[in-house]
Amino acid sequence: MEEKQTSSPSPLPPGGPWQRVQLARHPRRPHALDYIQRIFTDFEEIHGDRAYADDAAIVCGMARFMGAPVMVCAQQKGRDTKQKLHRNFGMPKPEGYRKALRAMRLAAKFGRPIVTLLDTPGAYPGIDAEERGQAEAIAVNLREMSRLPVPIVVFVIGEGGSGGALGLGVGNRVHMMENAVYSVISPESCAAIIWRDAGQAEKAAAALKMTAQDLAPLGIVDDVIPEPGEGAHEDWDAAAANLARMLEHSLASLKALTPAQLVDERYEKFRRMGSFFSETKSATLG
Amino acid sequence: MSWFKRDKPAIAPNAEQDRTVRAEGLWVKCEGCRQVVFRSDLEKNSNVCPKCGFHFRLDSKARLDLLFEEPYETFDQSLASTDPLSFVDSKSYRSRLAGMQQTTGLTDAIISARGRIGRHMVNVCAMELRFIGGSMGSVVGEVITRAVERSLANRQPLVIISASGGARMQEGLISLMQLAKISAALMKLDTAAIPYISLMTDPTTGGVTASFAMLGDLNIAEPGALIGFAGPRVIEQTIRQKLPEGFQKSEFLLQHGFLDAVVPRTQLREYLSKAFDFMAG
Ligand SMILES: [Zn+2]
Numbered sequence: 001m002e003e004k005q006t007s008s009p010s011p012l013p014p015g016g017p018w019q020r021v022q023l024a025r026h027p028r029r030p031h032a033l034d035y036i037q038r039i040f041t042d043f044e045e046i047h048g049d050r051a052y053a054d055d056a057a058i059v060c061g062m063a064r065f066m067g068a069p070v071m072v073c074a075q076q077k078g079r080d081t082k083q084k085l086h087r088n089f090g091m092p093k094p095e096g097y098r099k100a101l102r103a104m105r106l107a108a109k110f111g112r113p114i115v116t117l118l119d120t121p122g123a124y125p126g127i128d129a130e131e132r133g134q135a136e137a138i139a140v141n142l143r144e145m146s147r148l149p150v151p152i153v154v155f156v157i158g159e160g161g162s163g164g165a166l167g168l169g170v171g172n173r174v175h176m177m178e179n180a181v182y183s184v185i186s187p188e189s190c191a192a193i194i195w196r197d198a199g200q201a202e203k204a205a206a207a208l209k210m211t212a213q214d215l216a217p218l219g220i221v222d223d224v225i226p227e228p229g230e231g232a233h234e235d236w237d238a239a240a241a242n243l244a245r246m247l248e249h250s251l252a253s254l255k256a257l258t259p260a261q262l263v264d265e266r267y268e269k270f271r272r273m274g275s276f277f278s279e280t281k282s283a284t285l286g
Numbered sequence: 287m288s289w290f291k292r293d294k295p296a297i298a299p300n301a302e303q304d305r306t307v308r309a310e311g312l313w314v315k316c317e318g319c320r321q322v323v324f325r326s327d328l329e330k331n332s333n334v335c336p337k338c339g340f341h342f343r344l345d346s347k348a349r350l351d352l353l354f355e356e357p358y359e360t361f362d363q364s365l366a367s368t369d370p371l372s373f374v375d376s377k378s379y380r381s382r383l384a385g386m387q388q389t390t391g392l393t394d395a396i397i398s399a400r401g402r403i404g405r406h407m408v409n410v411c412a413m414e415l416r417f418i419g420g421s422m423g424s425v426v427g428e429v430i431t432r433a434v435e436r437s438l439a440n441r442q443p444l445v446i447i448s449a450s451g452g453a454r455m456q457e458g459l460i461s462l463m464q465l466a467k468i469s470a471a472l473m474k475l476d477t478a479a480i481p482y483i484s485l486m487t488d489p490t491t492g493g494v495t496a497s498f499a500m501l502g503d504l505n506i507a508e509p510g511a512l513i514g515f516a517g518p519r520v521i522e523q524t525i526r527q528k529l530p531e532g533f534q535k536s537e538f539l540l541q542h543g544f545l546d547a548v549v550p551r552t553q554l555r556e557y558l559s560k561a562f563d564f565m566a567g
Pocket of ligand 1: 316317318319320321335336337338339340
């Protein structure tokens with residue numbers, strides 16, 4: 001798990017949307033637990049949603065950041081085949097979202113900040129997940145995260161796969177790693193819908209504006225965190241150090257806010273999102 | 287803000303959707319029982335098959351006309367998307383929007399209204415499936431959020447009638463953020479103890495289900511509606527097997543504990559009126 005590997009030679013133009021998708025899914029890219037090991041101390045995992053099961057695609061735990069207690073909730077992919085299956089390829093089920101909400105409420109109860117790490121192709125699309133209310137679980141997290149009276153700092157570290165990622169994504173600060181992506185739909189699915197050809201994913205990746213560099217100007221992402229060299233896979237320690245610096249900065253900037261101000265600030269942040277419409281006062285209908 | 291005249295239930299002219307009444311003649315073939323029914327009988331029965339109870343799809347205006355007994359106000363009906371990503375697929379998003387606006391007479395996939403249901407003045411948002419599959423982008427997100435805020439300011443109950451394939455691809459992540467924006471607004475409504483009832487109609491999937499559609503004080507659905515997070519085709523591709531009969535239908539969700547009730551269209555007004563009497567009497 002720990003050894004380094006040089007990046008595979010890439011024929012793609014560096015910094016292009018499709019190359020960033022490849023980097024976000026790179027087999028050697030650091031996953032949530034790789035960051036957790038490097039950034040936090042005293043990590044103690046919290047298991048289970050107390051209703052059905054423990055979902056390994058979401059990892060939650062108590063930890064310390066620079067000595068201070070924080071709650072960490074993260075989407076976790078596996079690296080080898082066995083781990084991938086164990087983590088369900090990073091695709092959470094309803095019990096994962098419910099476990100995370102339980103952990104976040106625990107943090108709120110005791111006034112501890114919450115840090116979430118997003119890295120999922122999406123919430124699991126399966127029969128069991130539907131039977132147990134995948135949509136309901138995500139929906140409740142969106143509403144409940146918006147009222148937690150403690151700082152919430154969100155990092156997209158790899159793939160931010162639509163509602164499955166957003167289910168842990170409502171924060172006072174939302175940051176993205178330089179080569180992370182965040183999208184309403186995967187480029188492959190988008191291409192399949194538009195051109196009936198998943199092979200056109202490269203074109204779709206550009207059209208969807210899913211990179212950190214595209215999303216920051218739209219007001220969806222606060223800061224883009226630099227990655228070392230050709231990408232985070234080249235130097236996990238350096239990537240983690242950069243993320244830790246941003247976390248330190250974010251927590252410091254939220255420290256002065258009261259619980260009510262934290263909720264209001266988060267609300268206003270999301271309330272402003274998507275003001276991309278024209279409006280005439282006189283138009284009528286019918 | 288404008289006023290609708292209540293008129294006869296409209297019929298959505300969309301040949302692609304088999305659940306919509308489409309025949310132009312006196313007779314309509316029902317997809318539920320395969321029998322032929324009188325169009326006028328169907329219309330008199332809220333576009334529910336009088337023989338088998340099959341619920342034909344309704345457009346958003348027809349729904350509001352059925353729901354309110356009296357004339358009702360509409361709000362925010364001039365909001366139109368400015369195409370934030372300059373998205374182009376088989377055609378440009380701008381021309382797609384223009385075409386849809388022409389076809390539906392709406393600027394986007396929603397009508398926001400306020401009118402009387404029983405003893406209550408209620409804000410009602412009805413999604414328009416014919417408008418890019420009822421998908422939610424910045425306009426739908428903003429119109430619904432404003433309706434929530436209006437409910438909050440005036441302490442009036444809220445109903446959202448969903449009919450949607452989910453977030454709108456052509457507005458990318460901005461669409462996804464509307465889930466969080468509306469859900470946060472509903473948090474305020476919840477805190478203020480103002481009633482919100484979510485009605486899911488055929489189909490309600492994706493990000494709409496994973497946000498406001500599942501956040502009602504009561505979550506109800508029309509009979510036989512497809513409701514889910516992932517669409518059936520995506521699930522079949524993932525698990526590589528056929529889905530069981532009735533999977534993701536209203537009755538399936540009721541059985542699994544995710545709906546408070548399956549409410550036939552003809553009983554909707556009475557159901558809402560009683561529920562609001564209980565919550566806000
Ligand atoms: Zn019938």
